Amino acid sequence: MKEALFLNPVFQDRIWGGTQLHDYFGYNIPSDKTGEDWAISAHPNGPSTVKNGEFAGKTLIELWSEHPELFGNPKDPVFPLLTKILDANTDLSVQVHPDDAYAKVHENGELGKTECWYIIDCEKDAELIYGHHAQSKEEFIKMVENGEWDKLLRKVKIAPGEFYYVPSGTIHALGTGTLVLETQQSSDTTYRVYDYDRKDADGNTRELHLEKAIDVTTIPHHDAKLDIQVEKRDGATVTTFVSNDFFSVYKWDIDGNAAFKATAPYTLVSILDGNATLYIDQVATPVQKGDHFILPNEVQSWSLDGTITAIVSTP
Structure with missing residues (x-):
């Protein structure tokens, strides 16, 4: 029978997560630090399972390999897309993602990560970090080494219904009080540049990936041109x-x-x-x-x- 494949959400706890996935969507979330719903995912770190029909209980990874006809017999070795909903209860780390070529070499063949955000809802003065002000790699490195984050990072005020395209190489971070649907390449590779010196539940500061981040960041930043x-x-x-x-x-x-x-x-x-x-x-x-x-x-x-x-x- 021709039918839609409905998927079960996969929830991920995050240091910056909250309860909006329950409050806004009514999902039965695992904790009050639930940051992500991997809603349509065939990534090994959180594969969706089918809810309905003859494939109920199968993961999207299994469907992609066992029933390629469902997807038009694609040439891609992995399902290429990942849909997430993110609840930024507090600021996310400032980060950047590699492109396909860099990830292939440095991340065991993982895809790169170009992504985009649709702002579902946000607090009144919510903002995100989108790009930076450095004009050269030397200036970028110097500002990072000196911790000149206010000078380096470009902040943008946001409103519900807005759309942001975030190509690989773009410095970015969601700010406090933001609920976002993210469409991205199916990748879980993130290079953290700055994390507000936060400590995790065990009292450790989270790992940064400055060398790789400097390698992949687009300098100077330029906004992606959209033709909506x-x-x-x-x-x-x-x-x-x-x-x-x-x-x-x-x-x-x-x-x-x-x-x-x-x-x-x-x-x-x-x-x-x-x-x-x-x-x-x-x-x-x-x-x-x-x-x-x-x-x-x-x-x-x-x-x-x-x-x-x-x-x-x-x-």
Whole structure:
């Protein structure tokens, strides 16, 4: 039967995590330091399992290797995308990620990490670190060595509904009081540059990765140029945030009945608000805030009837 693959969340405790994944989405979280929901993941550090249908209980890793037809028989050795929801109850460490070429050599063949953020919700004066002010590698190193963080780091005020594209090489960090959906390459490689001298539960400061961070940071910083497109159609407004070699990311604002056709071998959908009915071949399935699912290759058309906001990605 043609159907969506609904996925169970995988929660990750983080030093900066909180309770928003429960408070906002109603998830049954493991602790009051729950920082991440790996919502659609085939990464070995937190693979999703299928909730429904003939593949119930299978991990996304198993599906990718055993049933490539679900994904259009891809050439990628690993499922290339990872969808997360992050609860930054306090500031995240200042960090940077490598590109594919650097990660392949230095991280045992792991993918690089280009990512992007959709701000679901945030406190009134919330901000994030996006880029830096150093004009040369020498200046960057000097500011890091001297701990001139206020001078080095570029802070940006944020608001719900905004979108930020974070290519590999970009210095970045989410700030306190931010709830974000992150679409990224399927990678868990992070180089910490600064962590506010915090100590973990055992009283240890967390490891920094300055040498690798200096290797991969884009200097000077330049903002990624985005060409955001908005298309209004029957029952839906579709916003295209970004479309490149790594992923395409869209927002669906649906109010009424909206029909869709597949534009990629498979489609990842995260419902951020509201509820609706998903129709595939006239079979109805309810979807609601907090649901995450994949529309596999055999599902070439579908419709949604209701009122929802969703973030959607394709490879």
